[in-house]
Amino acid sequence: MPKYAMIYDAQKCIGCQSCTIACKSENNVPEGFFRLQVKIKGPFGTAPKLHFNFERHSCEMCENTPCVSVCPTKASFMDENGIVDIDKDKCVGCLYCVAACPYKARYVNPLTKTPDKCNFCKHTHLKISGEPACVSVCPTDALIFGDLDAPNDSIHQILAQKPHFTRKAHLGTQPKLFVLPENKGGISYE
Amino acid sequence: MNEIWGSYELGLVWGWAIALYLFLAGLSSGAMMCALSVEWLNPSKKKPWDAFVKSGVLIAPLAIIAGLLILVFDLTKPLSFYQLFIHYNFASVMSARGDFVAFLYAFVRPLCDFAF
Numbered sequence: 552m553p554k555y556a557m558i559y560d561a562q563k564c565i566g567c568q569s570c571t572i573a574c575k576s577e578n579n580v581p582e583g584f585f586r587l588q589v590k591i592k593g594p595f596g597t598a599p600k601l602h603f604n605f606e607r608h609s610c611e612m613c614e615n616t617p618c619v620s621v622c623p624t625k626a627s628f629m630d631e632n633g634i635v636d637i638d639k640d641k642c643v644g645c646l647y648c649v650a651a652c653p654y655k656a657r658y659v660n661p662l663t664k665t666p667d668k669c670n671f672c673k674h675t676h677l678k679i680s681g682e683p684a685c686v687s688v689c690p691t692d693a694l695i696f697g698d699l700d701a702p703n704d705s706i707h708q709i710l711a712q713k714p715h716f717t718r719k720a721h722l723g724t725q726p727k728l729f730v731l732p733e734n735k736g737g738i739s740y741e
Numbered sequence: 742m743n744e745i746w747g748s749y750e751l752g753l754v755w756g757w758a759i760a761l762y763l764f765l766a767g768l769s770s771g772a773m774m775c776a777l778s779v780e781w782l783n784p785s786k787k788k789p790w791d792a793f794v795k796s797g798v799l800i801a802p803l804a805i806i807a808g809l810l811i812l813v814f815d816l817t818k819p820l821s822f823y824q825l826f827i828h829y830n831f832a833s834v835m836s837a838r839g840d841f842v843a844f845l846y847a848f849v850r851p852l853c854d855f856a857f
Contacts (some may be wrong), residue, residue: 620832620833623825624828625828641824642818643822
């Protein structure tokens with residue numbers, strides 16, 4: 552069984568929002584809500600040397616998932632591929648998972664009345680072409696999608712070679728979204 | 742340029758309805774405890790103390806029923822609340838202690854009323 556993971560390379564990211572738009576159109580995310588968003592922070596520095604920081608905000612696909620353990624009906628679950636997903640039929644809409652997510656990755660879909668979030672396009676783009684929509688549109692290859700259980704996957708090489716971190720690691724959630732920090736002063740965000 | 746468009750923040754997930762439910766649940770159990778202690782300390786049912794028992798018997802069930810109704814209708818899908826009794830997740834505070842104990846209290850407590 553694969554265990555899907557993603558690397559977000561903050562150095563390569565240019566903040567173009569292609570991933571944001573691809574995600575919205577692929578997964579029919581309603582107007583004003585996001586499964587994925589790249590936040591642009593800045594500008595930092597002084598005049599000729601200015602720079603922006605980019606932060607991908609989406610589900611971090613934790614291994615130790617607060618949203619799954621708080622769900623009273625097991626509607627929020629982790630599937631056999633390591634993807635955290637929501638069973639819309641079991642969900643009663645108590646929004647405990649929304650409150651529990653330390654990354655604020657969930658929004659409440661006004662049409663289905665259930666929380667919704669990134670599931671690596673598991674029913675859409677991943678099923679059709681083997682990678683999420685955001686990864687396939689990224690113009691600078693800042694997103695790398697891979698399988699942690701496959702020893703030959705290129706994701707292992709990158710994680711072995713480059714310094715990386717996971718967000719809010721002190722919470723012990725063990726996210727499967729790894730961030731390669733930009734080298735403008737090391738790790739730039741929590 | 743912090744936000745491209747829209748907002749990622751959801752704000753408060755559990756609002757005034759949950760606060761009201763907690764108040765009503767507290768009111769119910771408080772009324773119950775007052776009524777029971779007066780009942781036990783005043784077995785001869787002297788006036789005016791029996792008013793505690795009478796009002797407790799009235800307030801306790803009404804408050805918990807109203808509170809649980811508020812709790813159910815605070816769900817985004819109130820009609821599927823029965824799923825809470827079909828699917829259990831004992832790791833979840835809400836499933837194991839929350840709805841289960843609250844509903845147990847609501848259904849078992851009236852029996853205690855009748856016992857007196």
